[in-house]
Amino acid sequence: MGTAILLLGNVATCGRICYKRKKINLSQVFAGQTVGIKRVEDRIWLASFMEYDLGYFDDETCRLVPLPNPFGPKVLPMSQE
DSSP: OOSOOEEEEEOOTTSEEEETTEEEEOOGGGTTOEEEEEEEETTEEEEEETTEEEEEEETTTOOOEEOOOTTSOOOOOOOOO
């Protein structure tokens, strides 16, 4: 694969970033914010905001597959008693 590539991009008001003339839908929540795009494998990229990884996309379909919500509720395991 070679050296990892890191790109920075601003999210448009519609919630998308452009990559090689293709649009990747993130969320309107990120409108105006800068996100990082890092190549993790050939044709596979990781989108991140601040220190949080948002999800992966491939550079052919540019469809973001989200990672679990780091801010979601924490459910504790039930007691085995």
